[in-house]
Amino acid sequence: MFRDSKAAFWFILPALVFLCLFKIWPIAVSLGESFMQTSISGRKFFVGLENYAYLLHDDPLFWGSVRVTLLYSLVINPLAVAVSLALALLLNRSKWYVGFFRTLCFLPSAISLSVVAVIWGVMLDPHFGLANSVLRMLGLQPQPFLTSSSQALWCLMAMSLWRSAGYWMMFFLAGLQGIPQEVYEAAEIDGAGGLTRMFRITLPLLARTMSFVLVSNTAFNFLTFAPVFILTRGGPMRSTNMLMYESYKSAFVNVDLGRATAISSMLLVMILITSVIELRLTRASFEY
C-alpha cells in the first residue's frame, strides 16, 4: 500500500466527479423531488411525505402496480434460479456437445431485452404468430397471449426466462467448477447416493452463487421496463402495469414528478428489503 494521498486523489478525482454528477446527484434529486409538488404555474413547494402518504392510502393504481410487480418478481426470481441451476447441472459434464449447448443457452442474453420483446411479440401474435400455429398443429386451442389480461404477465415471464436463464447458468457453471472433485469422491466412498450428494454437497457449496444470482435477478426484474413499454403498455386492463412503467407514465405522460420519484424511491426500498430477505434465506437454508 502506498501512502501518497496526493497521487491517490488525482486517480480517484475523475471517477468521483462522474459518480457524484450522474449517480449521487440523481439519487438526491429523486429523494428531494419526492417531497415536492409542482403547482399548475410550475412553482415547486415542499409537501413533506404527502406524495408517499397519497400513494399508500389513496392510489389504487399504485397498489395495482405493486401487486403486478410483486407477482412477477415472486414467480420469476425463484424460477430463473431454478431453471439456470438445472441448466448448469445438465451441462456440467465433459461431452462433445456441451460447448455447443452452453453457447446456445448464452446467446439469447446477448440480444437486448427490447429486441427479444419485439421477436416474442410477433411470435405471440394471436392471429399470425408462430406460437398459435404450433398449438393448432398439435390440435390445441389458439390462445390470446399478450391480448389477455390473465396471460400477458405470464408471457412476459416466459420471455424474460428465455433471455436470461443461459446468462445466470454461466455463473452456476463457474460455481460448480469451483467445487473440488475430491469432495464427491469421498462422499461416494462413504456411500452417498446421487440425491444425497446433490443436497448435501452441491447445493450448500453453491449458496454464494445462489444468493448472487437471486439478488441480481431481483433488482433486474423489479425494474422491468422495456417489454412492458414495447408490447403491452401496461395492459390489457393494467395486468402488466409494473411499477417502473407506472413511474415513467407519471413522469412523462402526466408530468407528476413528485409521484414518479416517490414511486421510484419506493421501488428502491422494495428492492433493498427483498434482497436482504433473500440473502438471509439463502444463507439460512444451506447451513450445514
Added chain:
Amino acid sequence: MHHAHRAHRANHVGRICGRLLTGALLVALALVLIVPLWWTLASALRPAGSLYEYANPLTWRTFFPSEVTLDNFVNIFTNLGFGRALANSFIVAFGAIAMGVVVSAMAGFALAKFVFPGKSVFFFIVLLTFMVPFEAIVIPLHLVVKRIGIVNTYWALILPAVGNGLGIFLFKQFFEELPTELLEAARVDGASWLSIFTRIVIPLSLPAVVTVVVMMFLFQWNSLFWPLVATYSSRYQVVQVAVASHVTAEEAHWANLFSSAIAASLPPMLLFLAVQKQYVRGISSTGFK
C-alpha cells in the same frame, strides 16, 4: 450370484433411461432456444409481402423461405435510416467505453494500492452506485441532464455511463493481485505515477480491461429506457429505439421489424461469441462466485 446379476441389469436399464431423458431434455432445450431465432432470421430473409402467408398453418416453408432476399435489410438502411441508428449506437458505446475504462481503472488503482483519507467514504460511494440499478434513477437523471444542459445530445447518452461502480470494483479486485513490490521498484527508479499506471499496471491487466469493455458495450448497445428519455430527435436515435419504433401490427412493418432486430443483434452476439470465456471469468472474479 443370480441376485447380483439382476441388480446389475436394473442398473443398466436405469442408466439407459437416464441417458434418454437427458437426450430428450437437450433436444427440447435446443428447439426452444433455436426456433425463435431461426424463425426471425428466416422471416427477415423473406420477401416483405409474404410474411403472413407462411406463418400459419405450420409447414417446413415457415422455417425455410422458398425465396431468399436481402431487400428488407436494404430497405431499412436506405429508406428508414437504420445506418444512422447503428452509427449512433457505435458512437455512444465507444465514447462511453473510452472514457469509462480510463476513469474506472484509475479509481480502481487508487482503491487497490493506496491508503488515503476518505478512502472508505469513496469506496462506500462506489458500492452504493453499483447497488442502485441504473433504471431506478433514469427519471431523476433526466432532470440532472436537463439542468446541465446536455439533453438531446450524444453527451447525454455517453457521460452518465462513464462513472461505473461495477467497473471500478472489477478493476480494484484485479489490481489487488498485482505485486506491490513491482510498483515500488519502479517508484524507486524514479518513474512517475502516471507512467507506472500506463506502462506497468494497464499492460498487466488486459483481461480486466476486456471484461469492462464488453460489459460497458453490452450495457450501452442494449439500453432502451435511457436513450428514450434523454433524446427525442431522430438525429440521436440509437438502434434499440429504432427497433422499438417498428412495433405495429401491420404486415408491412413486420419485415422492417425482423430485419432491424437481426441487424441490431449481430454486433453484441459476435462480440459475445468472441470473448465469452474471458467475460464470464472476469465477472465471476469479482468475488460473487
